[in-house]
Amino acid sequence: MHVKKGDLVKILAGRDKGKQGHIIRAIPKENRVVVEKVNLVKRHQRPSPAYPEGGIITKEAPIHVSNVMIICSSCKKPTRIAHKFLDNGKKVRACKHCGASLD
Structure with missing residues (x-):
């Protein structure tokens, strides 16, 4: 993959086109990356020790690595x-x- 965790990237395609953010997680086996504050989805969460109240949480979903371009520092x-x-x-x-x- 051409990007690593911590790189600043720009989104090239999708509903978040033009946004920038740092890579939180890289998933090389699936050619996907998770970018902070980009591609936010809502998920229903059952109560657990980590989320005692449960409810609907918002989190980042992975996007394909071909849809991001690294920004030179x-x-x-x-x-x-x-x-x-x-x-x-x-x-x-x-x-x-x-x-x-x-x-």
Whole structure:
């Protein structure tokens, strides 16, 4: 996957198109990510120790990773990812616009 937990991303498609948020959780097996305050759904919750009152709760649902684009921290633009190799042989993600490292 081209994004990781904690990355700032922009939503490219769906009802939340244009919104930005940080990735809370990545689910690589399903190619999905959970972005904070994006794709909110309401779920009925039975009373449990975690939710003693139960009721209807609002939480983030996963969206497909192809519908998000990472935002570069230095140029503040949504960008595709390039891969660069450092002198020590380590592979890092880089911005296609400015070349800055994203890791």
